[in-house]
Amino acid sequence: MKIxxxxxxxxxxxxxxxxxxxxxxxILEELMRKYTFPLIFLSLLGGVLTVGYLYVTGLLxxxxxxxxxxxxxxxxxxxxxxxxxxxxYSVVYTLLPATGRTMPQSHTERYNVKAVWYWxxxxxLGGLSFFAYIVLTITGIYLGFYYVPDGEFVGxxxxxxxxxxxxxxxYQSMELIMTQVTFGYIIRAVHHWSxxxxxxxxxxxxxxxxxxxxxxxxxxxxxILGSILLMVTIFFGYTGYLLPWDELGFAAGSxxxxxxxxxxxxxxxMAQIVFGGTQLTGDTITRMYWLHIFVLPLIxxxxxIIHMALVWIQGEAEPH
Amino acid sequence: MSEDDDATxxxxxxxxxxxxxxxxxxxxxxxDHSVLEADMVKGEPLYPHELTRxxxxxxxxxALFFYLAAFVPPPLHGAADPTAGTAFPPxxxxxxxxxxxxxxxxxxxxxxxxxxxxxxxxxLEDVELFLMTAKVWGTLVQGLIxxxxxxxxxxxxxxxxxxxxxxGDVINRGHERRPIEDPVRAxxxxxxxxxxxxxxxxxxxxxxxxxxxxVTTDVLNQxxxxxxxxxxxxxxxxxxxxxxxxxxxxxxxxxxxLYVDGIKDRRMQRIYEFKLNRCYQCGLCDDxxxxxxxxxxxxxxxxxxxxxxxxxxxxxxSCITCGMCTAVCPQNIEYIDYVLEQRALTTSGAxx
Numbered sequence: 001m002k003i004x005x006x007x008x009x010x011x012x013x014x015x016x017x018x019x020x021x022x023x024x025x026x027i028l029e030e031l032m033r034k035y036t037f038p039l040i041f042l043s044l045l046g047g048v049l050t051v052g053y054l055y056v057t058g059l060l061x062x063x064x065x066x067x068x069x070x071x072x073x074x075x076x077x078x079x080x081x082x083x084x085x086x087x088x089y090s091v092v093y094t095l096l097p098a099t100g101r102t103m104p105q106s107h108t109e110r111y112n113v114k115a116v117w118y119w120x121x122x123x124x125l126g127g128l129s130f131f132a133y134i135v136l137t138i139t140g141i142y143l144g145f146y147y148v149p150d151g152e153f154v155g156x157x158x159x160x161x162x163x164x165x166x167x168x169x170x171y172q173s174m175e176l177i178m179t180q181v182t183f184g185y186i187i188r189a190v191h192h193w194s195x196x197x198x199x200x201x202x203x204x205x206x207x208x209x210x211x212x213x214x215x216x217x218x219x220x221x222x223x224i225l226g227s228i229l230l231m232v233t234i235f236f237g238y239t240g241y242l243l244p245w246d247e248l249g250f251a252a253g254s255x256x257x258x259x260x261x262x263x264x265x266x267x268x269x270m271a272q273i274v275f276g277g278t279q280l281t282g283d284t285i286t287r288m289y290w291l292h293i294f295v296l297p298l299i300x301x302x303x304x305i306i307h308m309a310l311v312w313i314q315g316e317a318e319p320h
Numbered sequence: 321m322s323e324d325d326d327a328t329x330x331x332x333x334x335x336x337x338x339x340x341x342x343x344x345x346x347x348x349x350x351x352d353h354s355v356l357e358a359d360m361v362k363g364e365p366l367y368p369h370e371l372t373r374x375x376x377x378x379x380x381x382x383a384l385f386f387y388l389a390a391f392v393p394p395p396l397h398g399a400a401d402p403t404a405g406t407a408f409p410p411x412x413x414x415x416x417x418x419x420x421x422x423x424x425x426x427x428x429x430x431x432x433x434x435x436x437x438x439x440x441x442x443x444l445e446d447v448e449l450f451l452m453t454a455k456v457w458g459t460l461v462q463g464l465i466x467x468x469x470x471x472x473x474x475x476x477x478x479x480x481x482x483x484x485x486x487x488g489d490v491i492n493r494g495h496e497r498r499p500i501e502d503p504v505r506a507x508x509x510x511x512x513x514x515x516x517x518x519x520x521x522x523x524x525x526x527x528x529x530x531x532x533x534x535v536t537t538d539v540l541n542q543x544x545x546x547x548x549x550x551x552x553x554x555x556x557x558x559x560x561x562x563x564x565x566x567x568x569x570x571x572x573x574x575x576x577x578l579y580v581d582g583i584k585d586r587r588m589q590r591i592y593e594f595k596l597n598r599c600y601q602c603g604l605c606d607d608x609x610x611x612x613x614x615x616x617x618x619x620x621x622x623x624x625x626x627x628x629x630x631x632x633x634x635x636x637x638s639c640i641t642c643g644m645c646t647a648v649c650p651q652n653i654e655y656i657d658y659v660l661e662q663r664a665l666t667t668s669g670a671x672x
Binding site for chain 1: 370
């Protein structure tokens, strides 16, 4: 009763306040224009806050368990899960019967902990960012066949820049990739999205390591290596963002140049090293290209190898 | 050069010891029973557990890449033009650089005013010292954030030692813990996360003001300042309350309602039952229990088995109520109270 009334009141208020000023604009369209984005944002925020509240108060396991019971009563999922579990543990024996071995026990089984550690999906983020790195390498090699690192501004018809529309060799090669090259357009899109995914997953990976407390003795070195790798990844993203040499890249370049020059004491030197001068010119693209395809991959690959070797030696940290 | 020789000898001996220890462990097929017995918690192997999970997930991720590439392709904007003026709202850097951009925007010029005019009879005017421009200060803040992130393992040790000077060493020995057992660390992490998000939101203030004129820069300023602190406080309060719930004694009303529920269910409801429900069988109590050693029952988790009614009464009558189990329990379950109450119930004729 009461809740219904309150909800109706809220809806009424929203409808009243959102009436358009003139009678010409359709009300529904106006409502949609005004409230679509806030509703999406608020529902996402509400979801995050609800899950956070449930986790913090310790109700999350109960809620998950109850909903799992509801589904299980209807679909009898436990049968298939036990089947899958048996298959999982015997997969080594099925593939290599001569070894006579099964899969090793997990942390909870070894220490007989009767709890579900539902952070397991977050443990995959490191591996997934490595996967994204491989995808980026392959697509990057393909894009490298066609991209020309020539950032000199020239006019579209061969005249000086400023009197005509500006363009550059780099931008023209990007147009070529997007329109002429076989699969060039989809390869660039995959490169773009896997780069975004890699940055996000590396950041979330670091969050997971922090909240589980996995950076403690003996894993401090790996934490430092990982945070350097995060910075390398961000630099990768930044240099790659500039390479098409379009409006967005130019704007990002000017912001970055401003940041570099405002470093106290060694600002101009940093600008000279990274951007090739205190102005954005053709040299900037050359530097960015060299950083993006040689320097950063070299540093990144070496650090990733050490990082993963350390994980291999020390194992993954799971709280008890 | 005798010192060097000593050092090499020591290293050599240590290595021999380690190899011998590993061999003995392998021969006896010995595995640490729990955290208390282990010097350091064993890491989960990368292969095959993690590799299996990753292999399955990476297929989904590849599918996601192609889906996004096909339906949300990256645009190619117009060519860069250094002669063109800046657009409004100005173009933004990628989302992962917004926090750095926000650092630059949120910083203010640092000036220190020396109020000389309050000194009487001198006729002096206030002097204003200009210490640092906003741009330099914002760049330094970025460096500070990066430095803090790199130094997390060492800052963590300092915090552990400050909070608990006696037992902070347990943290230093490197046992990864659930966020719920470390509310301070979780709160600091949430603060950092919220600060990053708020800095990113702050950096697009010009774009926000275009669509939502009510959200002015001042509002965003206050949100950036107080929002993360509020998030951290809420996290700390809730996690700490949940951690200490087990140690809280029951009120009379709670006892009464438990008995009423028990009558409804037609079975004896134990008073401490819902506290025991918190037990997730970590086995720390079992390791520390002196009676368990005497009885020689391995793999017996007293609290949980008692709760499950799977014991033969040994645990109840041989308990010496030393309280070690409560001391090590991550959920602060007061097992002694439960045992004493059960004894009282049993001797007064009630059924267990």
